[in-house]
Amino acid sequence: MAIDMQQFHQVFFEESFEGLDAMESGLLNLDLGDVNAEDINTIFRAAHSIKGGSGTFGFSAVADFTHVMETLLDEMRDGRRQVTQAAINVLLGSVDCLRDMMQAIRGGNEINRHGVSQNQQALEDELESGAGSPGAPSAVAPASAAQALGVDSSIVGWTIAFSPHKHLLKTGNDPVRLFRELATLGDLSVAADLQGVPDLPDLDPEECHLSWRLSIASPVPVQAIEEIFDWVEDDCDLALQAVYARNRSASGESGATLPAAEPAPAAKVGPVLKPQSEAVKTGEPDDRKKAAAKASSSIRVDTGKIDALINMVGELVITQSMLSLVGEHFEIAKLDQLKNGLAQLERHTRELQESVMNIRMLPISFVFSRFPRLAHDISGKLGKKIELKLVGENTEVDKTVVELLSDPLVHLVRNSLDHGIEMPEVRRAAGKPETGTVILEAYHRGGNIVIEVRDDGKGLDKDMLRAKAIEKGLISADAILSDKQSYELIFMPGFSTAEKLTDISGRGVGMDVVRRNIQALGGNIEIISELGKGSTIAIHLPLTLAILDGQSIAVGDETYILPLGAIIESLNIKEERVNRVVGKGETFLLRGHYLPIIRLHEIFKVPHPKAMRLTDGLLVVVEGQGERYGLFVDDLLGQQQVVIKSLEANYRRIEGVSAATILGDGSVALILDIPGLVRLANQ
Amino acid sequence: MSASAEMETPSLEQTSLQFLSFTLDQEEYGVDILRVQEIRSWEPVSRIPNVPAYEKGVVNLRGAIVPIIDLRERFKLGWSAYTELTVVVVLQARIGDKTRVMGVVVDAVSDVVNVNKKHIQASPSFGAKVSTELINGLVEVNGRMVMLLDIDKLLKLQGVDDEDY
Numbered sequence: 036m037a038i039d040m041q042q043f044h045q046v047f048f049e050e051s052f053e054g055l056d057a058m059e060s061g062l063l064n065l066d067l068g069d070v071n072a073e074d075i076n077t078i079f080r081a082a083h084s085i086k087g088g089s090g091t092f093g094f095s096a097v098a099d100f101t102h103v104m105e106t107l108l109d110e111m112r113d114g115r116r117q118v119t120q121a122a123i124n125v126l127l128g129s130v131d132c133l134r135d136m137m138q139a140i141r142g143g144n145e146i147n148r149h150g151v152s153q154n155q156q157a158l159e160d161e162l163e164s165g166a167g168s169p170g171a172p173s174a175v176a177p178a179s180a181a182q183a184l185g186v187d188s189s190i191v192g193w194t195i196a197f198s199p200h201k202h203l204l205k206t207g208n209d210p211v212r213l214f215r216e217l218a219t220l221g222d223l224s225v226a227a228d229l230q231g232v233p234d235l236p237d238l239d240p241e242e243c244h245l246s247w248r249l250s251i252a253s254p255v256p257v258q259a260i261e262e263i264f265d266w267v268e269d270d271c272d273l274a275l276q277a278v279y280a281r282n283r284s285a286s287g288e289s290g291a292t293l294p295a296a297e298p299a300p301a302a303k304v305g306p307v308l309k310p311q312s313e314a315v316k317t318g319e320p321d322d323r324k325k326a327a328a329k330a331s332s333s334i335r336v337d338t339g340k341i342d343a344l345i346n347m348v349g350e351l352v353i354t355q356s357m358l359s360l361v362g363e364h365f366e367i368a369k370l371d372q373l374k375n376g377l378a379q380l381e382r383h384t385r386e387l388q389e390s391v392m393n394i395r396m397l398p399i400s401f402v403f404s405r406f407p408r409l410a411h412d413i414s415g416k417l418g419k420k421i422e423l424k425l426v427g428e429n430t431e432v433d434k435t436v437v438e439l440l441s442d443p444l445v446h447l448v449r450n451s452l453d454h455g456i457e458m459p460e461v462r463r464a465a466g467k468p469e470t471g472t473v474i475l476e477a478y479h480r481g482g483n484i485v486i487e488v489r490d491d492g493k494g495l496d497k498d499m500l501r502a503k504a505i506e507k508g509l510i511s512a513d514a515i516l517s518d519k520q521s522y523e524l525i526f527m528p529g530f531s532t533a534e535k536l537t538d539i540s541g542r543g544v545g546m547d548v549v550r551r552n553i554q555a556l557g558g559n560i561e562i563i564s565e566l567g568k569g570s571t572i573a574i575h576l577p578l579t580l581a582i583l584d585g586q587s588i589a590v591g592d593e594t595y596i597l598p599l600g601a602i603i604e605s606l607n608i609k610e611e612r613v614n615r616v617v618g619k620g621e622t623f624l625l626r627g628h629y630l631p632i633i634r635l636h637e638i639f640k641v642p643h644p645k646a647m648r649l650t651d652g653l654l655v656v657v658e659g660q661g662e663r664y665g666l667f668v669d670d671l672l673g674q675q676q677v678v679i680k681s682l683e684a685n686y687r688r689i690e691g692v693s694a695a696t697i698l699g700d701g702s703v704a705l706i707l708d709i710p711g712l713v714r715l716a717n718q
Numbered sequence: 719m720s721a722s723a724e725m726e727t728p729s730l731e732q733t734s735l736q737f738l739s740f741t742l743d744q745e746e747y748g749v750d751i752l753r754v755q756e757i758r759s760w761e762p763v764s765r766i767p768n769v770p771a772y773e774k775g776v777v778n779l780r781g782a783i784v785p786i787i788d789l790r791e792r793f794k795l796g797w798s799a800y801t802e803l804t805v806v807v808v809l810q811a812r813i814g815d816k817t818r819v820m821g822v823v824v825d826a827v828s829d830v831v832n833v834n835k836k837h838i839q840a841s842p843s844f845g846a847k848v849s850t851e852l853i854n855g856l857v858e859v860n861g862r863m864v865m866l867l868d869i870d871k872l873l874k875l876q877g878v879d880d881e882d883y
Binding site for chain 1: 762763764765766767768769775776777778781782783784785818819820875
């Protein structure tokens, strides 16, 4: 019975995408002047394993495509071909193409065949254009050296004489599988030679007595065939014979006469690539969404982390058995032992918790690694000179953060590259070095991770932002804005400063979405900018989304958790400091500022609050979205670390509540969300 | 592989269904037993602010936050005090491509009944105190009428699932 290959697909896709990333960064790091064979080898290996995997899983389109790439890389690796910028660009385009193909396959969508065949043509053109030197090491097969370099354009097919040795079947190889593989290369016809089959009495059913003559009507490279027979090479006699087109004379034209040749027009590398990338782009958002919906989430964990976890569990088990021994025949003399045991248990539990959290932590390089490519592409497209520096790539962040961060970051970096950095001549005129610098940095500060996108570009023009906002009716003409408020205008929906739209950025749907995404992660975003010198956009995010330092508060019989980070202070209320605005809204005068008072029992309709009068309860000063509010509660309980549990998994989103947690007594407490509370209070 | 397994299963399963029946007020309801995760006794919940009254709150079910819905209030059958006999049936609903676990408060669980598919009648368009869209069908068990509930519809939440799916 066939093995269900489906179960391995996930792993294959994951590995392939990793391989593609590796290829991409490898290609970008290639130094044209001094090509390191090991670098090319890394790229080659990645391509090779994608090809192998896709062949195994029957994704022949991917396998065929990768094969052409591999041939090109192979020649580069052996030094038979110069590494040129054009070749690298073609290969980069192919990496994109492969990624799209994989995404399409994973999402169960149609592959963009047109784009693929164009890209493949570009690769083949590249292969032909710089054919290696004639002194190349000759191939094993009786094919000519030229064929070893790829596809001799006058070849239309192959005939293969395949006579396995008798013990072939015992080695676990099945000729039928080989043939099936061959059939993926092109039209295959198989003729079995029955002459070697002995009479029935002499027949050993475990031996292979057949031999075959196969012919493929497709101009595949000889390596493709050899590869299929790779495993049985020593267990058979194999002869490959190329079949040539009848009009061999004009090899340039013969391409058109090939029965199985790609229909794409032969053109120069550059122009071919462009339409492909555009075609892909139009289909992209949709495809990606579908693929994302289907992909189940998994995580690769460093085995070191798992070992630490196993150690910890071991310790925990020992402590537990020690405790149960104490408990079995407990007498008061053992009280100290019990206390020690409990202390140990507490320590182990905490360590275990930390190790488990650690598993979810990934280095931020997972997000950062895509940006060199982005910078490479954009600088090429816009004619800018840009250097992208990555700092602190090994900073670890929660997996969820990593995933959700990538889109907002792409947006910010694109903005910096596109709008921030000026054209070289402008920079020169401004007395700055022609090459603009964009720095992407991640570091820890307190319980937060900070990610900064810094550029030394033209910076934000406050007056222009203001004028734009007034023009779009986002603020009134006489609004008084601080510097910070002016910069924050760019986060307003419908605000775009780009004079013309480019396909890189500037559709005006960006920054407000970016801010919303960041806030959804419990973080915030801020801008510092100086006109003419550049801007810095800093994202502050909680280190992990799974645990939170909380302050328990009591209202009526209910307990809620406030994130400790949101609390500024808490104080008793003196009646004389309370003012009422239009008879309703209450404010509290704190050091010269009027804080709006939000009564938690009111907005949450808590039955039987203990404190109805402001003087009976406590005012917790909290901060949300840069503003301060006074949250009126009955009492403060204790501080504790709480594990964040999703309310939405089985239930719904509740305004004013970010999540839930489970308290020491097993009951559920809601974690408050300040911006949500403010919205509720304003309703 | 899976295809052949399905072929081999006896046809009994295709004609007969098992339901867990429970009572609300004087009425008897049934839910597909395969969707019942467990049956628990009532325990205090943590109230959730600003939701319909029949969404009583959430409890901690072995580390998962699970909402509890009072079916009496949901079906407007009148309020009754929670006693030791009050039971929470924990159900699994498939909404969209997600599985959601929820508890429903019922007066008492009565029985597990085998029902032949053929004997299930379409629900009438009037007469029940429930809007009949939540009812898959009616079936007679030992002379009593049991209303079979559509769990996926039942556990859809106002304002959450309407627009999403």
